[in-house]
Amino acid sequence: MSVAIVWFRRDLRLADNPALCAAAASSDQVLALYIHAPGEETPWQPGAATRWWLHHALAALDASLRARGGALLIKRGDSSECLREALAESGATSLHWNRRYEPAVIARDQRIKETMRERGVDAHSHNALLLVEPWTVATQQDAPYRVFTPFWRNAAQRAHQHLPSAVPQSLRLLAAPSMPGRHTCTLDQLGLLPSIAWDAAFPTLWQPGEAGAQARLADFLDDSVDGYAAARDQPDHAGTSRLSPYLATGELSPRQILAAIHDRDAEGPGFSARAQAYVRQLGWREFCYHLLFHFPQTTVQNLNRRFDSFPWADPDATLLRAWQQGRTGIPLVDAGMRELWHTGWMHNRVRMVVGSLLTKNLRYHWQHGARWFWDTLLDADLANNTQGWQWIAGTGADAAPYFRVFNPVLQGERFDPSGHYVRRHVPELARVPDRYIHQPWSMSPIEQAECGIAGTPYARPLIDLAASRDAALLAYQSIRQLPD
Numbered sequence: 001m002s003v004a005i006v007w008f009r010r011d012l013r014l015a016d017n018p019a020l021c022a023a024a025a026s027s028d029q030v031l032a033l034y035i036h037a038p039g040e041e042t043p044w045q046p047g048a049a050t051r052w053w054l055h056h057a058l059a060a061l062d063a064s065l066r067a068r069g070g071a072l073l074i075k076r077g078d079s080s081e082c083l084r085e086a087l088a089e090s091g092a093t094s095l096h097w098n099r100r101y102e103p104a105v106i107a108r109d110q111r112i113k114e115t116m117r118e119r120g121v122d123a124h125s126h127n128a129l130l131l132v133e134p135w136t137v138a139t140q141q142d143a144p145y146r147v148f149t150p151f152w153r154n155a156a157q158r159a160h161q162h163l164p165s166a167v168p169q170s171l172r173l174l175a176a177p178s179m180p181g182r183h184t185c186t187l188d189q190l191g192l193l194p195s196i197a198w199d200a201a202f203p204t205l206w207q208p209g210e211a212g213a214q215a216r217l218a219d220f221l222d223d224s225v226d227g228y229a230a231a232r233d234q235p236d237h238a239g240t241s242r243l244s245p246y247l248a249t250g251e252l253s254p255r256q257i258l259a260a261i262h263d264r265d266a267e268g269p270g271f272s273a274r275a276q277a278y279v280r281q282l283g284w285r286e287f288c289y290h291l292l293f294h295f296p297q298t299t300v301q302n303l304n305r306r307f308d309s310f311p312w313a314d315p316d317a318t319l320l321r322a323w324q325q326g327r328t329g330i331p332l333v334d335a336g337m338r339e340l341w342h343t344g345w346m347h348n349r350v351r352m353v354v355g356s357l358l359t360k361n362l363r364y365h366w367q368h369g370a371r372w373f374w375d376t377l378l379d380a381d382l383a384n385n386t387q388g389w390q391w392i393a394g395t396g397a398d399a400a401p402y403f404r405v406f407n408p409v410l411q412g413e414r415f416d417p418s419g420h421y422v423r424r425h426v427p428e429l430a431r432v433p434d435r436y437i438h439q440p441w442s443m444s445p446i447e448q449a450e451c452g453i454a455g456t457p458y459a460r461p462l463i464d465l466a467a468s469r470d471a472a473l474l475a476y477q478s479i480r481q482l483p484d
Contacts, residue, residue: 003028003029004027004029006031011128012058012060013252015256016128021165023096025168030174031092032065034058040079049199049377053249053378055187062187073176075181075184076183076189080112083112085183085184087121090174095122098129101383102382103296106296129253132161144293144294147397151286152283155287159283208251212251217260220242233349240348243257254285295397302390310476310478310479324337325338329458329460330465331412331419332412335422335425335426336351341376355389366390373385405473407469418434422437428453429458432451441461445459
């Protein structure tokens with residue numbers, strides 16, 4: 001009987017999995033394989049939060065495979081060696097995987113595909129991650145896009161070219177070989193879970209796995225998608241999808257999301273008016289991958305090279321740590337950073353605010369923020385993380401201009417007017433009246449004492465918002481006339 005290997009990566013699902021469909025269609029049996037080789041993703045190896053999610057997502061995938069008579073074969077080590085070992089163990093003659101778009105992974109996958117074909121292995125890669133692949137969308141000058149709106153106007157026309165597929169009816173799974181090679185290991189042996197219980201709240205908030213993804217999608221469609229345009233900016237309200245961790249690990253595809261929206265609205269092809277605001281966010285994700293593919297240097301360099309001459313400040317260890325821990329004395333910023341630490345996620349509006357404070361008020365290079373988010377976000381995704389931080393810092397494509405500095409006080413008063421979000425994550429501000437909740441330092445010393453914040457950073461923040469904004473704008477003048 002013919003055997004095909006499906007090499008699972010950031011596509012940890014059985015439904016709408018093109019590699020799995022192709023393998024099931026071309027072979028009698030399919031062996032599911034996962035290879036743990038984080039060193040091959042340097043300099044962006046999976047962060048601590050991502051590893052937590054990955055452990056549970058792999059466990060869920062293995063359970064799904066076992067329910068169908070198979071199992072997930074896990075190997076650790078050099079990907080090429082692990083693949084050769086799995087091919088020898090199973091007798092497989094074909095290999096399928098779904099593409100990734102990180103620079104280091106693209107180069108590795110190309111080498112593997114060439115080597116496998118030279119050895120007579122029928123090796124194929126597929127698209128399971130995106131609605132449109134980066135090289136299929138270009139300007140009229142046949143160049144990559146650097147502005148979102150025309151990119152999405154073009155790409156959206158093709159977003160429905162491929163409908164999501166079901167789990168193949170012909171799928172027959174091969175159990176992991178009974179005589180494992182030297183690279184085979186168990187999930188626990190990967191050591192993905194933390195040794196210190198900083199993740200204690202995660203299991204109460206998240207359900208990794210394909211079933212969890214579908215449940216979260218159903219809840220979003222029932223409760224939030226219609227009001228997304230208005231509610232997405234309100235951190236005190238559950239108005240966002242929270243699907244990003246599932247998209248990052250591939251337990252859910254963007255095609256599945258679009259199909260679910262259309263099925264619910266029963267409006268046929270195209271995007272329903274009620275869902276347009278959310279669908280544009282999927283479009284932004286596509287744009288981030290477009291930029292990552294065409295400008296791979298942006299993971300470590302400014303896309304706008306003018307900012308290579310910008311006078312970034314050398315980070316003060318105390319201030320940087322205060323920002324990371326949510327102890328700057330600025331309520332909305334601290335609430336966001338604490339939400340990130342305790343839940344592995346942060347509201348998108350607040351991500352922009354905390355990023356602006358770091359790159360503009362503190363004037364630290366966006367890489368310091370990108371690295372921290374990479375380690376602490378459950379939805380850490382190199383394309384979104386890179387382009388999101390470059391957008392906030394004003395150094396990227398279609399970016400917010402550097403001179404646009406988010407004022408956390410005004411942002412809080414507009415989007416968290418009663419302070420519910422701030423009080424949820426910064427409980428020491430529980431007694432501060434609503435009118436002062438976003439600037440408690442404006443209270444009198446007596447009022448501060450009555451509210452229990454006297455002598456804390458909330459009585460005198462570590463950062464002077466007005467003076468630091470003026471310093472950032474002055475620094476920007478030094479590069480304003482330089483070419484992009």
